[in-house]
Amino acid sequence: MWIQVGKIFMDGFQFIINCGATVMLPIIITIVGLIFGLKITTAFKSGLTLGIGFAGIKLVLDFMTTNIGPAAKAMVERTHVHLDALDVGWGSIAAITWASPIIAILIFVILAINIILLILKATHTLDVDIWNYHHMAIVGIMVYFVTKNVFLGVGAAAVMAVLTFKMSDWSQPMVEKFFQMPGVSLPTVSALSSLVIAVPLNWLLDKIPLFRKSKFSIRDAQKYLGFFGDSMIMGLLIGLAIGALAGYDLQRVLQLGVSMSAVLVLIPKMTAMFMEGLMPISESAQKWSQKKFKGRKLFIGLDAAVIVGNPDVITTALIIIPLTIAMAIVLPGNRVLPFADLAVVPFRVAMVVALTNGNLLKNIIIGLVVTASLLWCGSATSPVLTAIAKSVGIKLTTGGSLLISSFASTAMIQSFIVYFAFTFHPIISIPILLIVIAGIWYYFDKVKHINKDTEDEEKALKES
Structure with missing residues (x-):
């Protein structure tokens, strides 16, 4: 009898999976919402909103690859710049994850x-930022996809979670000091x-x-920026540049420019539907947690969007963006064509x-090194990400020659290190990773904390 019940359950579960993400997402999110105490109507509406958001992202992604895929291929052939991994944006990666x-x-x-x-x-x-769990989850999903081992996939996501909460x-x-936000921490992997x-x-x-000792100020930089920081204008200029490098005639260059401008406007709107759908889940999770942990000193973990x-x-980012595009062309080993995640x-x-307390010169240097790591790690993992996208029903209409990447998923250095440890000789690399994490944990929680207490005591004595 129990065997038959189990078979019926597994058949039903497989049926839901076979229906695809647009059906599976509303069911999963409805169940999660019910667990946190939402009414079934609210939970189901949240799930359905996520399903609609996923369908919208699929449409925009298909539109983008249809337009920019042939242009990117032509650009590679004319310029011999081998950038065949299109940056499709973190929103698309989040959709793949969910x-x-x-x-x-x-x-x-x-x-x-x-x-x-x-x-x-x-x-x-x-x-309480349930939405951004996808940054941790995608590492587990990619590990599972490569190894076909659920335990390794879950383990990778678990390590990502521990690292994220401690960081x-x-x-x-x-x-608290720089952004003047007491009692708030930012467990968003894309920032941490x-x-x-x-x-x-x-x-x-x-x-x-x-x-x-650099005195280069924000005001010095802002006078040269502003209009070009708008995502709509950014998409237009990138599309025009790719069309020109692809050797298109003026009409097709203009069409590509407007198409790419539309993509950078539409992707955030579709992604916003994900956040809209998860907002009731996040709020109910926050209320549930506050009931369970009364009287504790807690930092409320929010989205780094704040x-x-x-x-x-903003100023640092606007300086980094054009330099990122230039770097992508000349960086050895890079395959990623920066686009949506700019x-x-x-x-x-x-x-x-x-970290630098607003030192703009240091911000630019460190920002470029971070960007280089995004390009390299994104290039290395783009084939796996592309295969996962196809497995969840996102069909790339570029003749199969174009890969997808992002400045999210395992392009981020923290995520890449965990992914690498769980997929490259995990018997050896996982223990090494755990030992390193334990050492860092000890340093920041014990050594640095003791040093800070000593410095605070000395400062108090001087003031007294």
Whole structure:
């Protein structure tokens, strides 16, 4: 009897998977919403909104690859610049992530880890930003896709979760000091990941007087920027440039420019539907968590979107964006053609700005090194990402010659390191990764914390 019940359950589960992401997403999100106490009508509406958002992103992505795919191929043939991995944007990667058959498992694992770490007082970050769980989950999905091992996939997502919550704790003082946001941490991998490179590089630059004493100000840079920072204009200019390099006639160049401008406007709107659908889930998760952890010192983990409007962040990003495009052409080993994620460069540099306390010259140097890592890691993992996209029903209409990439997923250095450890001789590399994480954890929680307490005591004595 139980065997028959199990078979019926598995057949039903397989049927849902075979229906595709647009059907599977509403069902998964409805179940998650019910667990957090939402009414079934609200939970189902949230799930259906996500399904519609995914369908919209599929349409925009198909439109983009249809238009830019042939142009990119022609550009490669004429210029001999081998950029065959199109940056389709983090929103498309998020859609791919939420469409994975193991996404429900990974979301519950990430949430459970946050709760366990809070119970053990190993973190002070209460991550209510359910939407951005996709940054952690995609690593597990890619590991699972490569290894076909669910345990390795779940393990990779779990390591990403632990790293993210701890990095949120460690970086919280910077968020409070520079952005004036007390009690808030930012467990958004797309912002935190840059610190893996930025922290040691900032220490090195501090040893060089030119960078440490630089007075190059935000006002000096802002006078040259502004109009060209608009995503609509950015898409137009990139489309025109690619069309010209592809050897198109004027009519087709203009058509490509307007098409790419439309893509950079439409992708955020479709992505916004994802956030709209997950908002009730996030709010109910926050209420549930606050009931369970009364009387505790907690940092509320929010989306890094709350800081990217800072003038220092925006100015740094607008300088980095054109330099990123130029770097993509000349960087050895790069295959990524930057496009959709140029609009979210502010996320990649936001924590860098806080770390350097707004030193613009250091921001630019560190930002370019971070960008180079995004291009290299994105190039290395683009074949896997492309295969996963096809497996969840996103069909690339470019004759199969174009890969997809992004400045999200495993293009980010933190995500790439975990992905690499879980896919390259995991028996050896996973223990090494865990030992390194334990060492960093000990340093920031014990050594640095003790040093900070000593400095605070000395400062108090001097003041008294």
